[in-house]
Amino acid sequence: MLQKIAKGISYLLHPVFIPSYLVLALKWIAPLPVFYVFMGQKLFVALFLLTFTYTAIVPLLFVYLQYRMNFIKDFTLNHRNERPRVYLFTSGFFLAVAYFLNAKGSVFMPTAVIFTAMAVNILGLFLLNFFDKISAHVSGISGVLGVFTALFFRYADPHLVPAILTILLLVGIISSSRLILGAHNLRQVVIGGVWGFITGFVGVFYFMKL
Numbered sequence: 001m002l003q004k005i006a007k008g009i010s011y012l013l014h015p016v017f018i019p020s021y022l023v024l025a026l027k028w029i030a031p032l033p034v035f036y037v038f039m040g041q042k043l044f045v046a047l048f049l050l051t052f053t054y055t056a057i058v059p060l061l062f063v064y065l066q067y068r069m070n071f072i073k074d075f076t077l078n079h080r081n082e083r084p085r086v087y088l089f090t091s092g093f094f095l096a097v098a099y100f101l102n103a104k105g106s107v108f109m110p111t112a113v114i115f116t117a118m119a120v121n122i123l124g125l126f127l128l129n130f131f132d133k134i135s136a137h138v139s140g141i142s143g144v145l146g147v148f149t150a151l152f153f154r155y156a157d158p159h160l161v162p163a164i165l166t167i168l169l170l171v172g173i174i175s176s177s178r179l180i181l182g183a184h185n186l187r188q189v190v191i192g193g194v195w196g197f198i199t200g201f202v203g204v205f206y207f208m209k210l
Helices: 002-012 015-029 041-068 080-103 106-128 136-155 160-180 186-207
Strands: none
Touching (some): 002 160, 041 080, 106 186, 136 186, 160 186
């Protein structure tokens, strides 16, 4: 039973869904001057669909293609040698989305910075993967924690505190799930969490020009 719950949590908080969750969270929680207050509903829906398409659907299709071509054994990418190609492909799409958004004007700049930070996160996982199988699940959700923590330090918005505590809880839940499933050991989970938090925090705190 515990294994099934852990597996369900791992699917629900899979790294490919994190950017879409983050865009929705920023819409409703982030300080008003920072994100989508100047967007109409249709424009925000277009942004969300763009995010979901290029950070979830396209990477999943790429993994499926890798499976069909026998480059990977299953969709979980449990083997470390199956991950580098996926990391490079996914980071490329994150950077492409960031570039596109940045080119569309200042209203999209904060989102472009965050997507760039996510791409750096993935590229870091690509490099770390040569030494150990770092948890991408934990790194992804910890990146979100870093983003919201940086926003809190920059804007001192008390409305961010419940969000930060909730995300921190999710970091603990997904970390425990990965350990229960035996997908990673404690070192791999901790390194993923630290690396994800650093990329999210630094990207927002130091490079978001608002």
